[in-house]
Amino acid sequence: MNDLVHRTRRFVRDVVLPSEPRPGGYLSDAERGRLQEAAKEHGVFAPHVPKEYGGAGLTIADWSPVFQEAGYSPIGPAALNCMAPDEGNMYLLENVATDAQKERFLRPLAEGRVRSCFAMTEPHPGAGSDPDALTTTATRVDGGWRIDGTKRFISGAEGAAFAIVMARTDDTGATMLLVDTANPGFRVGGQVHAIDRAIAGGHPYVHFDGCVVADDAVLGAVGEGFRYAQVRLGPARLTHCMRWLGLARRALDIALDRVEHRRIFGSAMKDLGLAQDLVARSVIDIETSDAIITKTANALATDPRAGSALSSVAKVHCSEAVFAVIDRAMQLCGGDGLSDALPLASFMNEVRPFRVYDGSTETHKWAIARRASRARAKAVASGTERRQDEVVEP
Amino acid sequence: MNDLVHRTRRFVRDVVLPSEPRPGGYLSDAERGRLQEAAKEHGVFAPHVPKEYGGAGLTIADWSPVFQEAGYSPIGPAALNCMAPDEGNMYLLENVATDAQKERFLRPLAEGRVRSCFAMTEPHPGAGSDPDALTTTATRVDGGWRIDGTKRFISGAEGAAFAIVMARTDDTGATMLLVDTANPGFRVGGQVHAIDRAIAGGHPYVHFDGCVVADDAVLGAVGEGFRYAQVRLGPARLTHCMRWLGLARRALDIALDRVEHRRIFGSAMKDLGLAQDLVARSVIDIETSDAIITKTANALATDPRAGSALSSVAKVHCSEAVFAVIDRAMQLCGGDGLSDALPLASFMNEVRPFRVYDGSTETHKWAIARRASRARAKAVASGTERRQDEVVEP
Amino acid sequence: MNDLVHRTRRFVRDVVLPSEPRPGGYLSDAERGRLQEAAKEHGVFAPHVPKEYGGAGLTIADWSPVFQEAGYSPIGPAALNCMAPDEGNMYLLENVATDAQKERFLRPLAEGRVRSCFAMTEPHPGAGSDPDALTTTATRVDGGWRIDGTKRFISGAEGAAFAIVMARTDDTGATMLLVDTANPGFRVGGQVHAIDRAIAGGHPYVHFDGCVVADDAVLGAVGEGFRYAQVRLGPARLTHCMRWLGLARRALDIALDRVEHRRIFGSAMKDLGLAQDLVARSVIDIETSDAIITKTANALATDPRAGSALSSVAKVHCSEAVFAVIDRAMQLCGGDGLSDALPLASFMNEVRPFRVYDGSTETHKWAIARRASRARAKAVASGTERRQDEVVEP
């Protein structure tokens, strides 16, 4: 595995970095294809994909160092075909899809021949971070299902070959369905212009108007949609952390180069304590992020339920940390950090949404607190732990 | 004065807001002209300008509420002709220029007929935040001066009618000169694409190649350039705080509207404590910013030297506070806060540079700490205060 | 007024500081009496008390600089007789009591002859920060009232001459009553050992068991207790901010002396950026605290309702700021800051409770957010403001 980390590092630094678009620009499909071919030649393509589908077959506990190397460039994950949302979709398909579905959807996706999207979020008052508010429906029709509803912020939808769609199939349950984007009932709507640019296909609205699919479009079992969403979301949150942590390392490197060579008020910037404070806090953010990712990946590999809970902690810590590291790098680089003279300002716009996507910091904090309260109350109720808050008049 | 505050508020909300460009867009010169005419009709134009030059004649202690109202829109200050860098240039000209210079440069600027720029910052290793590193020179020639050098990040230079240029005039001193941009020795160079868009004319490089000006181009006295820079910078820092604080109020209003109407997890967002935490911290940031601006403005009005020192404190506090308020508003508005569905993401890009421009947070902290140490050491040395850090073995 | 500030400064530095007890110690009643006599001689006693009761007669807008000077020593406010809870009780009596009550209770209190307490907080599930949970009752009896209930954390109760008691007088209202502590129905209970030591009389439980008082014990009107609590609490919160801000200035002075004289790693500490960062953040905390206190005091003087709302903002900002300043001073003074070699560790224990007393930071944030939401919703509903959060599909 260490060899793959090293090769990925060299590939990203030697091949990918020189191919980056100007700050604020997009990676073209053609360039993406060219980079993916190069990644295959360098033996670093699709590290997370099972070998039978053309990948390196790493398990989740070994992803972090490779994904961090990929994320050192905003386009690195696309070059390695481990970018969001496709990487999470591959994981979900691998774990839930039938063999036939895997051949039809997973294989071309894993090989980089198509892109995909994950259609869950809805316009208000539908489901944003709150899955209970799901309004898109899948209704039983002869030989299949008819999907109706509107989704929003569907990353990668423009140009995707298929969508994994979350729809309500009865009063209490939800089901995931695989929908070919060529289906006449599927339509990409207005494009939401978000401040991040690295995801091919943007974040548009998607409309399902009497979109009929066959029975074999159901992913896994009917009514299990929310459970599968958890299967996908825990790891997907964590791979975001891994990739963005790589970008934080990049930002710190740029800042370290700057403080090495820039003089101000008669001193090298690297010797000024106020610069050292920014550097040190960024190192601490990076190391603790790396450590909590490792802990969470190990948990996901051995106890997915505990790992998924811990992924909330990792997501909050890493998303805030990564943003802070880039923000500090901008401070250290002055005017250049605020313009496209350096890529830092565009990095900030890339990572800012991560504090909101996949559950905002505040939503995760709410979930973390509730889990902590419940676990403690349960331990006290069971007698394993003794209540410690009682006081009496002295 | 309260009446002017109220009229400005109504003008900005009723006339300026509907004229705002789409997020990420620029205010055209034509639209700017139209809005300035409207501002004159509403009696809210140029609040900071002496009445003899067409303004409302407010003194600095009364600027804050008006400038905050102007800043409620990113284009509000341009509509009122109190935007950077022109507002700071007007202040400098008013305080230092000769009557002839005022007629030639201040009057058309104050009336909104031309724009200007302030050419101080230089490419590395010249003067960024560190004035001692000034490399642009003004050399005595027959009947005037020849200016040579390169400046960078000269906000508003593209399209400006004149520049106030800081140049080294001998080994230890610097001088300010007024340069018509039509001067053949003046050239606007490459445009630095910074993440803020509200300043007309961008932040380009500016080149002076044998740029000859007459004796009457000297602003104030030869060798007094750094002192005048301080005259300008204290108030200019503070008016930035005032304007951006208005934008922070806008961001909070947008977020308050969102939490009022949005429901999540079965509750109105406004009733969720994690949203309340973000709102409360923003209110505290806004109120403390307003208070420190008032304190600093009063100091600048009565003791410019103390006021200038305090303006470092105000600048650090307000720039960090304003950024945080907008950042929290983005969190509260979810995906809409990250895209051009709402203006918040563009606000973030507008205000982010304020933590660097006019002396970064870190540079000001360094200055603040040094001043505190010196003042304390002086008080102890004089016997007014007694040293309190000495310890002995018990 | 400035003269009084100056005299208070000299009195505190020259007379009070040399009389401070060792860190962790208490001010004895005898020493307190001696210092109050000295304060009278220096003409700095009771700055906030009307002249007819022996004070300097300053109005609230002028208290801050004097109270800050007093607070430069933890025992300074006691020396000047402007310490909590007595100072707040004096304010309440002055504003609500009858002339007879003023003679009987305010005059000896203002002259420093007795101490008092304010009996509002109750043990759980009674009223802590939440006034609706009040369980102590005052029941009508012939010619007066009978008070029953238990209070807790009643600062200064041990040794107080009288208590202002909040009791429920019917289903929805509460009433304040003046109770002589010699009343046989009044009993001081167990002493709560809190980490702060400066308040004479500690924070004990207080029991009312069939405590009968005459009709003239009612302070103000029956049923107006909660309203009077607000009358007292707004200013009382703010005077806490003033006094503790003085102590923060003291802590910073000690730290400045230390960084001036201590060398580490070959440099004077004052030249090390990581120390400068701590100093600068403390200066910013102090200046912004001073500014928000001024703003709030002016509001209380002109619009008590707005001032009381703003006092929540001031309380949160100042209590957190003061704690942070002292905490940073401890970091700068190393081992000496952690022991009684310097008074900083005892200062930390004195101010830590301020983030909880008089409504915790979190309780005030909740109140601040609710007020902001209501004010905005009202402005939108009235048409003065337009809702700004609506989005549509592009």
Place this chain on the structure above:
Amino acid sequence: MNDLVHRTRRFVRDVVLPSEPRPGGYLSDAERGRLQEAAKEHGVFAPHVPKEYGGAGLTIADWSPVFQEAGYSPIGPAALNCMAPDEGNMYLLENVATDAQKERFLRPLAEGRVRSCFAMTEPHPGAGSDPDALTTTATRVDGGWRIDGTKRFISGAEGAAFAIVMARTDDTGATMLLVDTANPGFRVGGQVHAIDRAIAGGHPYVHFDGCVVADDAVLGAVGEGFRYAQVRLGPARLTHCMRWLGLARRALDIALDRVEHRRIFGSAMKDLGLAQDLVARSVIDIETSDAIITKTANALATDPRAGSALSSVAKVHCSEAVFAVIDRAMQLCGGDGLSDALPLASFMNEVRPFRVYDGSTETHKWAIARRASRARAKAVASGTERRQDEVVEP
């Protein structure tokens, strides 16, 4: 190993917690002895000590969960004989001492029969956090060494059987020596009253006045003192993190019990978002601390130099996190959190020094930044990495 963790947990909760002194109190030597006997009976004594000296023989990579369980009580580490400074001294002796020294010093220490101290820190201008300033000397005399100098903040010195002393042995080097406290040249001086109470023997001054020791008092090699200090300090820093993290878990449990049972403003506190925010941030602090400890312990086990560098990161993160967790628990518990009704206020006083001891947060940040700058500069100089901060005029 998991079994030992579980047994330690039960021992600490069932045996140690009921034996805790009142908040602010000390653990008596007798009680400490009794608890150590109980720990031996429960098979949880000295988990970090090699089996040949009576311990469980765990290696450093396995210490964290056990030490965290021990640290759940402030006296837990003393009960298990893994408290500071003895635990670090045992580690140092195990790694550097001769067999004879181990028998004489390590064995009785490991068995809990004696206590020890580590005499490095000196009064100003000697060595605090800065080893270069060492002024205590060890001079060659016939058959041994004569030690002269004064140390300060020597934790555990009162009542210790021996001291490990750092002394300058020539112009550039330092040497460690083992000194019996019965040596007539050794004298415990004034006791520094620090805010932490858990360390038996306090933090006194220690004086060496012509303290002569034999040649076999030298620990390891002459001149290697600073290197051995690093051998000790990396792990010692990390075991502090482990122990205090256990106390942070305790504080969070107390707070969770409180928010479970307390109602305020009509809601259970656990359902109030502002309480949830405090709980969630504490969970995040605890989980990330646990993760960075694991990462650092693994590094220390495989690459002590890298582990030692990373221990600076762990120390800063954990010391700040642990303090913050306890501070938040105090907020959640209101008045009870500020008094000895609950142990939280005493916990705060116990952990506060950890942000200063063993190198302050600021000192470690300085070291972290310097290491990051050097590593990056070296990589760029070697050609492995390319410099990324250069900009040109567009």
